[in-house]
Amino acid sequence: MLRLDRIDVSYGRVQVLFGLSLNVSAGEIVCLVGRNGAGKSTAIKAIMGLLQISSGSIEMDGERISHYPPHRIPGLQIGLVPQGRRLFSELTVAENLEIGLMVRGGGRNVRQRALEMFPRLQERLDQIAGTLSGGEQQMLATARALCIEPRVLLLDEPTEGLQPSMTAQIRNAVLQLKKQEVGILLVEQRVDAVLALADRVYLIENGRNLRDYSGREINDTPELLIKHLGI
Amino acid sequence: MRQNSNVVALHAGILASLLILFFITSAYHNGNLARIMVLAVFAMGYNFLFGYTGLLSLGHALFFSAGMYGLGISMHHLELSVLPAFAVALLFTAMVSAAIGFLALRTTGVAFMIVTLMFAQAGYLTILLFGKYTRGDEGFVIQQAERTLFGLDLTDPSIRYFAAFALFAASYLFIAWAVRTSFGRCLVAIRENEARARMLGYDTARHKFLALLASGVLSGVSGAGYALLFGYAGATFASVQYSILPLLWVLLGGSGTTLGPLIGTAFAFYLVDISSEFTSAYLLVVGAAIVFLTLFFPQGLAGEIRRRIAPWLP
Numbered sequence: 001m002l003r004l005d006r007i008d009v010s011y012g013r014v015q016v017l018f019g020l021s022l023n024v025s026a027g028e029i030v031c032l033v034g035r036n037g038a039g040k041s042t043a044i045k046a047i048m049g050l051l052q053i054s055s056g057s058i059e060m061d062g063e064r065i066s067h068y069p070p071h072r073i074p075g076l077q078i079g080l081v082p083q084g085r086r087l088f089s090e091l092t093v094a095e096n097l098e099i100g101l102m103v104r105g106g107g108r109n110v111r112q113r114a115l116e117m118f119p120r121l122q123e124r125l126d127q128i129a130g131t132l133s134g135g136e137q138q139m140l141a142t143a144r145a146l147c148i149e150p151r152v153l154l155l156d157e158p159t160e161g162l163q164p165s166m167t168a169q170i171r172n173a174v175l176q177l178k179k180q181e182v183g184i185l186l187v188e189q190r191v192d193a194v195l196a197l198a199d200r201v202y203l204i205e206n207g208r209n210l211r212d213y214s215g216r217e218i219n220d221t222p223e224l225l226i227k228h229l230g231i
Numbered sequence: 232m233r234q235n236s237n238v239v240a241l242h243a244g245i246l247a248s249l250l251i252l253f254f255i256t257s258a259y260h261n262g263n264l265a266r267i268m269v270l271a272v273f274a275m276g277y278n279f280l281f282g283y284t285g286l287l288s289l290g291h292a293l294f295f296s297a298g299m300y301g302l303g304i305s306m307h308h309l310e311l312s313v314l315p316a317f318a319v320a321l322l323f324t325a326m327v328s329a330a331i332g333f334l335a336l337r338t339t340g341v342a343f344m345i346v347t348l349m350f351a352q353a354g355y356l357t358i359l360l361f362g363k364y365t366r367g368d369e370g371f372v373i374q375q376a377e378r379t380l381f382g383l384d385l386t387d388p389s390i391r392y393f394a395a396f397a398l399f400a401a402s403y404l405f406i407a408w409a410v411r412t413s414f415g416r417c418l419v420a421i422r423e424n425e426a427r428a429r430m431l432g433y434d435t436a437r438h439k440f441l442a443l444l445a446s447g448v449l450s451g452v453s454g455a456g457y458a459l460l461f462g463y464a465g466a467t468f469a470s471v472q473y474s475i476l477p478l479l480w481v482l483l484g485g486s487g488t489t490l491g492p493l494i495g496t497a498f499a500f501y502l503v504d505i506s507s508e509f510t511s512a513y514l515l516v517v518g519a520a521i522v523f524l525t526l527f528f529p530q531g532l533a534g535e536i537r538r539r540i541a542p543w544l545p
Contacts, residue, residue, distance in 0.1 A: 070429050071433055074431065075432060080430065089423075091423060095416070099420045102416060103431055105413075
């Protein structure tokens, strides 16, 4: 479904990704793992059209999308839950969801499905997003991304800074989406999060593919991951 | 649901109040209110760009004067009747707004403010340069005999009041509708954080261009309405003062609210009107009032009402 084929990305003169490749299929949770500065978030930005690639290609269902402007990407049902949530903190929960819905003209049913996944938000629709707890903000950022009915969902460190109960809710939501045949690309630094969810793991270092592992390999020998992450 | 009915009741109440005021206030205040309603359309146009989209322009006098001269020159020199002249004014303002939008929106923040200010100054100087047609600072009067619509004499105070009301009501309802559409919501998202809006999948450049176009045309409607109802077009209305005034009105009334521009325009108008009765240093009073309001009502009058009493206020 989503395929990155040997992409190079630079910030000005500084090259950050060097021939990075990965695939995400329907109903699959793929984890992109690496240390700080490895290029994980850069890969996400490149997929979303927020950074231009200098070589290689990004394809969705065989359609080359690397040259698409950012506003066309969500139209392909590629959703993003960005690192740090990036909500409209002065607007209410309902308004944040509405802004998400309008991207693809989603109706009440779409909003309802997103809220069913996070019932806590239903009680806080009129609350200003900036006043929610960190976990609730993460739920809102995820619900907002679901408003485009994604076929591929990119999650950039979704459990960062969350308490364990909230982390569990986000994980459950990811597993529910997998059951709905949504392809998930999960960027994570937390080994426990990766172990619990991954069908496949791409380990990257200094913007390059280092190794790929199946979920089983990682679960059987988690020290593989721990060794590479240096934890 | 309850909020929706509140909003509808508010809009209906505002319009009904303006109609009722005509019957219970003196001719002097009727004249003032007619002027306030026309200028409030200018403030609403400004608010659409500043209050809803977050773009601070210092050049809206250009759009106001484009409408004013579009209508004035069409009637005065080309001898067009009211409706075709109004259409010319709108078309001309739309063209000017589109050109300014195309160029100025390549910049952001302070650069956008400076670029719009420079374009407005260029417009002002152009009006002076073509003094043969525009009569420069002195301006020109649109004759009373020309200012008739469907046989109605627009110079008659009652008809002028209701014409100003019609112009205001149409613009007010347009804004009230536009800000509730998905387009309007997207403008709010851009105001809050343009990068996030783009990341979510909005073509923010197109939205900002359309917002500037709508804002410019509304300002042009106000300028054309002012020239038509008060019979005068002059370069003063293209000066930098008329770029600052709508910003002031919107800040006083409450930016990003549908009601704020009307409240701010009326407040500023009567502040000058009343204080100038008591002292020739009325600008000092105006300045002090602005400082007071900025300190204690930083979100403007309607903004404070929304914050403290009625969070549903649109």
